[in-house]
Amino acid sequence: MELTPLVGMACHGSGCPTVYTTEGTDLVVQGYIVPDQRGAGEVPEGETLVRIPLQLLVAAMRKLPADG
Template sequence: MNKVQLNAASLTPLQPVANLCASGSCPTVYSTGDPATVVVQGFAMTGDQAGIDVPEGEVLIRIPRDLLAEAVRNLS
C-alpha cells in the first residue's frame, strides 16, 4: 500500500461526502480537496483497544459500515 503524504494545505477545505445524521456532529467522511485522500470523523480507538500496533502520528477511527458504503457510492 502506498503512503500518502499529508500536509495542512491538502486537508482544506473539508467538504462532507457522507454522514448518517440529519444534523449535528456525527461520524462523517469528508473530501479534502486532494483526490487521493479523505478525512474520517468517528470514534477514536487506541491500538491497545484494537489489539494492534498503531504508528506514532496515526489514530484508529471507528465508523459505521453503512457510512463507509455511502461514502464509496458518493465518491464513485
C-alpha cells in the same frame, strides 16, 4: 486543507461520523476513537484508530465519482 462533507450519519447531536473529501484525492473520516488500540499493532504518533459505521463507508463509496 479544505474539507467537504461527502456523507454523514444522522444522529441527535453534533460530531456524528462523517466522511469528507479534500481538494486532492484523499478522504478524511471522522469517527469515534477506539479506546483500546492494543490489538492494532503499532499506531504511529499523530495517528489514531477511529470507528465508523460500515454503512457510512458504503454510502461514501456510492457518492465517489466512478473515475476517482
